[in-house]
Amino acid sequence: MSFKNALCAASAIALLGGTAATADSLTIAIVNNGHMINMQKVAEAYTAETGVELNWVSLEEGVLREQVTSDTATGGGQYDIINIGMQEAPIWGAAGWIEPLSFSAEYDVDDILPAMRNGLSHEGTLYAAPFYGESSMVMYRKDLADAAGVTIADNDSWDNVKAAAAAIHDPDNGVYGACLRGKPGWGDNMAFITTVVNSFGGAWFDADMKPALDSAEWNAAINFYVDLLGNYGPPGSEGNSFNEILALYNEGKCGMWIDATIAASFLEVDGVAYAQSPNAGNPVGANWLWAWAMAIPAGSPNAEAAGDFIEWATSKDYVKAVGNHPDFGWGSVPTGQRASTYAIPEFQAAAGFAAAELAAIDSAAPEATDLKPYVGVQFAAIPEFPEVGSAVAQEMAAALSGAKSVEDALAASQAAADAIMREAGYYE
Incomplete structure (x- = not known):
């Protein structure tokens, strides 16, 4: 679906909000890459702590983009949280398709690498939080x-x-x-x-x-x-x-x-x-420069619960949870999103690629x-x-x-x- 056609559809369908989730559950559309797949297991602790059930829809990259674009543009309400990237976030934010994000002081937005924060914002407002970033x-x-x-x-x-x-x-x-x-x-x-x-x-x-x-x-x-x-x-x-x-x-x-x-x-x-x-x-x-990020479709009735989950899943504590997880470890933490990750001694010891990755991200040039x-x-x-x-x-x-x-x-x-x-x- 082209952006113009999607906007036409969106204008014809009221943003009624999600129907796939209740206050006790969230439906999350993710790309089927390794870090996203790992998140499903790590997030079992989130459900145990909060009682919020997480329903995962894992899709191949091209299929994800098609389905998420169509559903978000028309207010279909199938998902409470969606994986999108730098191409979509500023444009969808400006169009009102996704909610602006606001986090607690403990989240430390300034710790997000500037390239990622800027690429997922429109006019200074963050519309998607990076789960991981890459060059x-x-x-x-x-x-x-x-x-x-x-x-x-x-x-x-x-x-x-x-x-x-x-x-x-x-x-x-x-x-x-x-x-x-x-x-x-x-x-x-x-x-x-x-x-x-x-x-x-x-x-x-x-x-x-x-x-x-x-x-x-x-x-x-x-x-x-x-x-x-x-x-x-x-x-x-x-x-x-x-x-x-x-x-x-x-x-x-x-x-x-x-x-x-x-x-x-x-x-x-x-x-x-x-x-x-x-x-x-x-x-x-x-x-290149990219981030797979998490956003909330506009009009979701579960926006507050979705925001809480995104804050947890893109936080410093999440990185530590993966690093200390018995099935994963420090070489498997999501990277490219937070400066603090690169200062963790355990990560430095496990990730021989860290310096090359950060140099690539820092040298990427998205500007006109x-x-x-x-x-x-x-x-x-x-x-x-x-x-x-x-x-x-x-x-x-x-x-x-x-x-x-x-x-x-x-x-x-x-x-x-x-x-x-x-x-x-x-x-x-």
Whole structure:
């Protein structure tokens, strides 16, 4: 559902509030990533303490976005708490789709990393609280790189990274040089692809907000991406996103993975090292910025109880609860949301990725620049972007699979994006 169509639907349906929960229960829509899955077990203590039953709806990323957008826009009332991110929070807050958040002094809002707090706010008001935050970085098997006689440096060139992938690539023994997102979705393949485009000096839109997908920079970036993943990635990469690649990596099948920093919490193989994201001459925007956050749909009759749960689930105490949990530990705490987490000695000892993750988050650049007139690194913070990004994502997957040439896929992407932006009234 596009933002404009959703707004029309929302105006036609009164925000009657949730019907799926009572004062004694909350229904929570979450993305099916590791930290969110872990939360279900950790939150058993919350139910024991408060008596509030928690009904979890765990969905794949693309499905979650579709269902949550539709339900929230129309006041469907299916959920009391929803997982959303930086693309949605400011826009939905401004539109009145989600409630502003207010927490106790003990919560310490100022401890939330500024990049996360700013990205989830509109005009200084926080509309979603970060459960975890992330940038992107290179996670590579140093043992395999050493054996192949190659190195990967911070902010390396894409040419060097490609050469390293080629040297590590050993499909006869089940090892692929580079595992990268290929599954279509504006937050799936396009999250990674956009950082590649940024690093080649490209952008989604020009200064007049006209799509720039037919530019030389996009052409060079997509040809590079298709060549790198097509030659040195696992078969069927057009179907792989975060969870699929995490499984491949933990099976020892990936030489390197460039993806969300949060993935480092779930890597189970030895010999992993980390590097800041590569680029093709432009380091600005080569690593993304994102938070999976928790928000309350407007009009929920359980807004107070929902706010209490969000305060607990995104607090310093929650981080400690995961760190001290017998099933998880300090290497599994949600990261990227609070500065205080990085000062905990137990976390520092358990998380060899912590310094690289924080450096990536701190260097992410969502602000508008001379190259792009919009806020956002791997997305554009405009209501129409999910529709634009989803259309382009399908074309990029077709190029990766060989169903279309890069040139044809970009031409179709440009046409689709142009139609969406014209209809939205950005230009005639």
